[in-house]
Amino acid sequence: MRQVTTEAELREIVKEPPQPIWDKDIARIDQHARTIIAHSPFVLLATSAPDGTCDVSPRGDPPGSVLVLDDNTLALANRPGNRRVDSFRNVLHNPHVGLLFLVPGMNETLRVNGSATLVSDAPFFDDLVVKDKRPDLAVVVHVEELYMHCAKAFLRASLWQPDTWPERNSLPSLGRISKDQMGLKGVPAKVLDAGLALDAKTNQY
Structure with a gap:
């Protein structure tokens, strides 16, 4: 294997993108991001431990269950799972997180990066109730990066095409x-x- 070990080597292979690609990061939840979040029933939560080991956890709920608290803050409810709490243990030691919002049938995705805290109660928990079940924990994310990811990966995968x-x-x-x-x-x-x-x-729930 011929390893790539420096950013200069990397850029020899993958050229620098045009400036608009960098400029699309708006670092806030605008009206379009709010619409996508409101329609997304599925989000991937990426975290990492202090030693650099990483974890990606799927989160599913009815569309609109991820709350936008303001232009820079959103909240995700904890639901019953395997109780390993890998993501939450990571957040306690390293607050940096990444989110990927998916909407069925939409090939573009919304990418959000920021810092997270765990909350055991807050007034907005009443808005996280699903099927009469109030969560006992939520992840509150302060948005530091937000941008749209193009459709190429989903088109290559034919993800939403049942015949594939x-x-x-x-x-x-x-x-x-x-x-x-x-x-x-x-x-x-x-x-x-x-x-x-x-x-x-x-x-x-």
Whole structure:
């Protein structure tokens, strides 16, 4: 392998972009960003630990569940999950986060970078209620960078085109994956699948 170890080497391969590419970072939540956030049911939250190890966590909720508190601040509710709290442990030690907002059918994405804090209660928690469930924790993000990402990645992936999707039965189930990866001998994959499906259905909020 021929490694690239300096930014100068990198720029020999990937040339400097035109100035408008840098200028598109507006560092605030304008009306267009508000519209995209309001329509996004899915956001990826990227964090990193003090030692530099990274984590990306998917966050899903009905559209409009991510709150825009003001032009520089937004809030995401915590929902039931595996309780590893990898993202939250990272935020406690390193507040820098990245967010990627997706809207089904839209090939462009909204990228947000900033600093985060964890909040256990606030008046806006009432606005984070979904299915009568009030969250016990939220991530509040102060926006430092905000810009749109072009459609090329999604177009190359044909992400929203169902005719390109694989048949689900051509992929292993989560029960099968868990059984094999964790060495769960004596437990049928279909039993694990049933338990995982029930938890996913009944423990969303």
